[in-house]
Amino acid sequence: MFETLRNHIEKILPLTDQEFTFISSLFDSKSYKKGQFLFQEGENLSRHYFVCKGLLKLIYTDSEAREHIVSFAMEDWWESDFEAFYLQQKTSMSLICIENTDVLYITYDNFKHLCRTLPKIEHFFLEKAFFGCIAAQKRILSTLTSNTKERYTQLILRYPTLAQRVPKSQLAAYLGVSRETLSRFTL
Amino acid sequence: MFETLRNHIEKILPLTDQEFTFISSLFDSKSYKKGQFLFQEGENLSRHYFVCKGLLKLIYTDSEAREHIVSFAMEDWWESDFEAFYLQQKTSMSLICIENTDVLYITYDNFKHLCRTLPKIEHFFLEKAFFGCIAAQKRILSTLTSNTKERYTQLILRYPTLAQRVPKSQLAAYLGVSRETLSRFTL
DNA sequence: TCATAATCGTGATCAATGTCAAGAGCCGTA
DNA sequence: TACGGCTCTTGACATTGATCACGATTATGA
Numbered sequence: 001m002f003e004t005l006r007n008h009i010e011k012i013l014p015l016t017d018q019e020f021t022f023i024s025s026l027f028d029s030k031s032y033k034k035g036q037f038l039f040q041e042g043e044n045l046s047r048h049y050f051v052c053k054g055l056l057k058l059i060y061t062d063s064e065a066r067e068h069i070v071s072f073a074m075e076d077w078w079e080s081d082f083e084a085f086y087l088q089q090k091t092s093m094s095l096i097c098i099e100n101t102d103v104l105y106i107t108y109d110n111f112k113h114l115c116r117t118l119p120k121i122e123h124f125f126l127e128k129a130f131f132g133c134i135a136a137q138k139r140i141l142s143t144l145t146s147n148t149k150e151r152y153t154q155l156i157l158r159y160p161t162l163a164q165r166v167p168k169s170q171l172a173a174y175l176g177v178s179r180e181t182l183s184r185f186t187l
Numbered sequence: 188m189f190e191t192l193r194n195h196i197e198k199i200l201p202l203t204d205q206e207f208t209f210i211s212s213l214f215d216s217k218s219y220k221k222g223q224f225l226f227q228e229g230e231n232l233s234r235h236y237f238v239c240k241g242l243l244k245l246i247y248t249d250s251e252a253r254e255h256i257v258s259f260a261m262e263d264w265w266e267s268d269f270e271a272f273y274l275q276q277k278t279s280m281s282l283i284c285i286e287n288t289d290v291l292y293i294t295y296d297n298f299k300h301l302c303r304t305l306p307k308i309e310h311f312f313l314e315k316a317f318f319g320c321i322a323a324q325k326r327i328l329s330t331l332t333s334n335t336k337e338r339y340t341q342l343i344l345r346y347p348t349l350a351q352r353v354p355k356s357q358l359a360a361y362l363g364v365s366r367e368t369l370s371r372f373t374l
Numbered sequence: 375t376c377a378t379a380a381t382c383g384t385g386a387t388c389a390a391t392g393t394c395a396a397g398a399g400c401c402g403t404a
Numbered sequence: 405t406a407c408g409g410c411t412c413t414t415g416a417c418a419t420t421g422a423t424c425a426c427g428a429t430t431a432t433g434a
Contacts, residue, residue: 060328068331083321122309129316134270136323141247143330144255144363176331178422183383365392370413
């Protein structure tokens with residue numbers, strides 16, 4: 001699992017063995033089964049997760065108990081309730097396994113410690129955060145410019161494996177439409 | 188204008204005079220009048236803008252010439268076509284003045300030079316990017332959980348000055364609804 | 375293997391919103 | 405002051421998608 005992380009980081013930032021040993025010491029690994037929560041709304045444990053293997057969904061549950069999918073996370077993706085993590089607040093969302101999943105995670109304190117001790121890692125996280133902003137900008141744009149059917153086909157084209165691993169009802173919850181609506185489309 | 192930038196950065200990262208002199212040398216300042224373009228779709232000049240005074244909109248124009256507002260930018264906000272800037276591509280969006288506006292901007296090359304020469308600035312940009320992700324996550328969430336009227340009132344509550352500085356039709360283009368729909372709401 | 379739960383598709387109905395059209399009010403400028 | 409441009413409102417109608425209901429199919433686990 002740690003090798004996965006190392007490869008992932010070194011795509012952006014070369015590391016010495018010593019540096020990576022230090023990084024590793026600040027992460028913990030954990031495996032979850034399908035259906036389990038990595039964290040739940042209202043908890044106070046802010047961690048940043050790296051998915052080594054598996055598939056997660058980050059969801060928000062509204063006042064009518066409807067589940068909205070803020071994002072999926074598959075192999076090599078980072079995931080967390082950013083606001084809760086970075087501002088040290090209670091989580092407003094939950095992170096749940098769609099498949100059995102292996103993750104590495106870092107706590108906020110360890111993250112700060114890492115950035116202080118090994119400042120060049122901030123370059124790595126900056127690049128990740130930039131791409132996060134780009135992806136978010138694109139998703140917002142697609143809600144502005146495209147109708148539901150277009151967004152559905154774009155999603156499938158962009159993440160073909162996701163569409164195979166996730167039931168349609170979950171794709172609907174990600175797109176913000178009812179599952180019936182997706183069902184009626186002929187692609 | 189440069190003092191504005193310095194105050195802005197120093198909220199997150201203390202700077203020596205020497206450091207700030209160096210930073211300043213990599214930014215240019217420019218003033219634009221209401222209606223002018225800072226850049227236009229299809230151009231190849233990637234810059235990252237800091238708004239000292241005024242108000243901008245980042246728009247995407249679709250195939251039917253409809254204008255969608257990806258984001259507004261007011262005082263102390265950073266703005267750019269992130270993808271074009273960071274990946275050195277042609278812009279797919281345009282940045283336009285809603286009011287007369289003074290900006291500072293940095294080119295991609297200077298940005299890279301800055302990060303290489305003064306790595307601690309990456310801490311500043313990382314924090315900015317993180318907050319950008321948080322804001323985007325929230326905006327996506329609001330489209331998933333709230334109806335149009337709720338999103339409209341949330342927008343006004345959150346950015347009361349914006350609602351005063353921008354015509355309703357532009358707020359509609361930001362929310363992704365028709366101006367007629369906003370018109371029919373009694374708040 | 376069987377029982378149960380998930381998932382998916384489809385019809386009927388209703389609410390929300392887009393679209394087109396017309397007109398009214400406001401503001402800056404010649 | 406008068407004009408044109410911009411903005412906002414409102415009505416009528418069409419379209420999209422949500423909701424509820426039901427049944428069929430597919431996975432899953434004891």
